Amino acid sequence: MIKFPKIRLYLSSLTVYRSLLADETVQRYFQMLDAAENGGLLDFGDAYGVFAAGLLKSDCGLDFSAHLERLARYDDNAFSRAAANRDDAAVARMTPAALRDFETLKMMSSFSCDEIKAIVKERFAATKGAVEFVDGLPEFKTENGWFSPDADTMLGEATAFYREQGFGPFARFGAFRWRNGRLTEVEYPDPIRLSDLKDYEYERGLVVSNTLDFLEGTDGGNLLLYGDRGTGKSSTVKAIANEYRDKGLRIVEVAKESLTEFPALLDVLRKIPLKFLIFIDDLSFSADDDAFSALKSVLEGGLVHQPDNCLIYATSNRRHLVRESFSERNADDVHAGDTMQEKLSLADRFAMTVNFFAPDQRTYCHIVSALARDRNMNVPAAELERGAIQWALKAGGRSPRTAKQFVAWAEARWKKGLPVFD
Numbered sequence: 369m370i371k372f373p374k375i376r377l378y379l380s381s382l383t384v385y386r387s388l389l390a391d392e393t394v395q396r397y398f399q400m401l402d403a404a405e406n407g408g409l410l411d412f413g414d415a416y417g418v419f420a421a422g423l424l425k426s427d428c429g430l431d432f433s434a435h436l437e438r439l440a441r442y443d444d445n446a447f448s449r450a451a452a453n454r455d456d457a458a459v460a461r462m463t464p465a466a467l468r469d470f471e472t473l474k475m476m477s478s479f480s481c482d483e484i485k486a487i488v489k490e491r492f493a494a495t496k497g498a499v500e501f502v503d504g505l506p507e508f509k510t511e512n513g514w515f516s517p518d519a520d521t522m523l524g525e526a527t528a529f530y531r532e533q534g535f536g537p538f539a540r541f542g543a544f545r546w547r548n549g550r551l552t553e554v555e556y557p558d559p560i561r562l563s564d565l566k567d568y569e570y571e572r573g574l575v576v577s578n579t580l581d582f583l584e585g586t587d588g589g590n591l592l593l594y595g596d597r598g599t600g601k602s603s604t605v606k607a608i609a610n611e612y613r614d615k616g617l618r619i620v621e622v623a624k625e626s627l628t629e630f631p632a633l634l635d636v637l638r639k640i641p642l643k644f645l646i647f648i649d650d651l652s653f654s655a656d657d658d659a660f661s662a663l664k665s666v667l668e669g670g671l672v673h674q675p676d677n678c679l680i681y682a683t684s685n686r687r688h689l690v691r692e693s694f695s696e697r698n699a700d701d702v703h704a705g706d707t708m709q710e711k712l713s714l715a716d717r718f719a720m721t722v723n724f725f726a727p728d729q730r731t732y733c734h735i736v737s738a739l740a741r742d743r744n745m746n747v748p749a750a751e752l753e754r755g756a757i758q759w760a761l762k763a764g765g766r767s768p769r770t771a772k773q774f775v776a777w778a779e780a781r782w783k784k785g786l787p788v789f790d
Contacts, residue, residue, distance in 0.1 A: 372401045375479060378472040384447045384462060385469045388439050393422050397432065401479075404488050409498055412488055413505075420506055433477040433512040440473060441529060444536025451530035452539075452641045459527065470519040470526075477515040481508050532616065534642045542613040544620045546633050551620065562607045565600055566738040566768065567731055572604050574722050575681075579608050582679050583615050583643055589719025590667060590680040592651075598769030599724035601683040602649050609645055619645045627663050638675035648682040667717035682718070732756065732766040739775040745782055752778065755789035 376398065379389065388394055396419040403415040420430065428434040447466045450458035485502050492498035514522065533539040543557035565572065575591060582588025593601040609619035622633065627648070637644050648663075667680065674680075727735065736756040740747060759774040760766045778788035 372405055372479070375401075375472075375476050378475060382469050382472060384445050384466045385440055385443055385473070387443060387445065388436070388473075391439055393419070393426065393432075393435055394439070396422050401484065404484050404491075409488070409492050409495060409501070413501070416505055420508060423508060430506060431509040431512060433510045433515050436473055436477055437512065437514045440470075440526065442536060442540040448526075448530045448535035448539075451527045452535040454531060454641070463523065466526075467519050467523050470522045474515050474519055474522065477510050477512070480510050532614075534616070534618075534640065538618060538640055538642055542609060542618055544618065546620055546622045546626055546629065548626070549629055549632055551633070551636055554621075557610070557619075558603075558606050560603055560607045560610065562611050564742075565603055565607055566735040566771075567727065568600060568604075568724060568768070571722050571724055572600075574720065575604055576608060578720065579612065579617070579645070579679075583612060583617060588679055590674075590717075591682070592718040592721045593681065593683045593724060594721050595685070595724030596726040596765075596767060597685055598765075598767030599726060600768045601724050603768075604724075605645065605647050605681045605683065609647075616642045617645065618642050619647050621647045621649065624648065624651065630663065634675055634678065637678050640677070642677065644678045646678055646680045648680065651682045651684040664717060680718075727766055727768070729757065729766065732760065732771060735768055735771040736775060739771060740778070743775065743779050745775075745779055747778070747782055747788055751787065751789050755787075758789065 379398075382389060396415070400412070400415040400419040403412040407415070423430055423432060423435060426435055428438065447459065447462045450462065485505065489499050489502050492502075514525070517525075530539065537544075537553050541553040541555070543554035545552050545554060562572070562576070575593065578588050578591060593604065595601060606619070609617060620633070620637070622630070626633075633646070637646075667674075733753045733756055736752060737749065740752055745752075755778055756771065756774050759777070760770050763770045763773070781788050
C-alpha cells in the first residue's frame with residue numbers, strides 16, 4: 369500500500385490551508401501520483417512531464433517542497449491573519465486545525481521522487497525499457513529544511529513569520545501600487561539599497577531617522593523631499609523601503625491622479641498590521657486640481673484620520689507644489705492674498721521638508737569616484753574626473769543621476785580598453 373491514498377485522504381480534510389488545493393502545481397502533483405498508481409506507463413510519463421514542466425516555471429525550480437513552503441507561508445487565511453494581528457486568543461482556537469494541516473503538508477513533502485519512481489518501476493517491471501525510462505525522468509526535490517522538524521516546530525516558525533512579516537501578499541511583497549481603487553503587488557520593485565547611494569548623508573540621514581522613529585513607534589511625520597532633478601529623492605525613499613522591509617515596512621506608490629481615492633486607500637492600510645510608506649513621486653499641481661484638495665485634507669484637517677501605521681513621503685522639484693503664472697497674480701481676485709496662502713499651504717502641512725540640491729563639482733566628482741569603486745573600475749582618478757565633468761556639461765548639469773549614467777557609460781568603455789575621456 370503506497371502513501372498516496374493516505375495523503376489524498378488527509379489532504380481532502382485541509383481546513384486552514386485549504387486554498388493550497390486550488391494551486392495548479394499541487395493539482396498536477398496529484399494527477400501524477402494517480403497515474404503512478406493507476407495509469408499506464410504513457411499516462412504516467414505525460415503526467416510527470418506536465419507536473420515537472422509546471423514546477424520548473426516557478427521560482428523554486430524542481431524543488432516541490434520549497435513550492436509547498438511558499439504556498440503555506442504566503443497563504444492568506446484566518447490563522448495567518450490572526451497571527452499577524454497578534455490575536456493570541458484566535459490563534460489558540462485555530463492551533464489544532466493548523467497543526468493537523470502542517471502534519472499533512474509534512475507527510476506530502478516526505479513522499480519522495482524515488483518512492484514514486486520505485487512504484488512505477490515495480491508496476492511495469494515486465495515492460496521492456498520501462499525501468500530505464502523511469503530512471504531517466506528528472507528528479508524533483510522534497511523534504512527541505514522547513515519540513516524537517518515536527519509539525520509543532522513548523523507551526524511555531526510560521527506563527528513567528530506571520531507576526532513579523534504579515535499575511536498573504538503583504539508577507540510576500542514589499543512594494544504595492546494603488547490604482548483605480550485597488551492595491552496591487554509590484555513583483556519586481558527597484559532593488560536599490562542605501563549603500564548604492566553616495567553623498568547626501570545629512571539629507572538622507574534625516575529621512576532614515578524619521579523612518580526609524582516611525583517603525584519604533586516613537587515619532588515620525590510626513591515628509592516632502594524637495595530639490596533639483598536627479599538628486600536621489602525618489603531613490604532615497606525606495607532604498608529605505610528595501611532596507612527596512614524585514615522590520616515590517618512596506619511601500620505603496622500612489623499616482624497623482626489617484627490622490628482623490630486617498631480615503632479608500634487609508635481604509636485598506638489601517639487594517640493591515642504593518643507599517644506603510646505612501647509614496648507620491650514628482651508631486652505638483654495645477655490650479656483647481658481636485659487632487660490638491662484631497663492630499664491637503666489627508667495631511668491635516670480632514671475627516672479621515674491618517675492611520676498610525678502610515679506615513680506619506682512625497683518628492684517634488686517644486687517647493688510650493690502648485691504651479692502659478694504671472695497672469696494669475698494679476699487676476700481680478702478680491703482676496704488675492706488668501707488665494708496665494710491657499711496655494712502655499714500644502715507644503716507647510718508636511719512635518720518636514722528635506723532639501724536635495726544639485727551638487728557642486730567637488731561633490732559630483734566624489735560621487736563618480738564612489739560609484740566607480742563599487743564597480744571595481746581601475747581608472748586613473750584624473751581621467752575619470754575629466755570625463756565626468758565633460759559628461760555633465762553635455763548633460764546640462766551635475767547630479768547623482770548624471771554621475772550614475774556617466775559611470776555606466778565609462779565602465780562599458782573601460783571594459784573595451786577605451787579611454788573614458790575623449
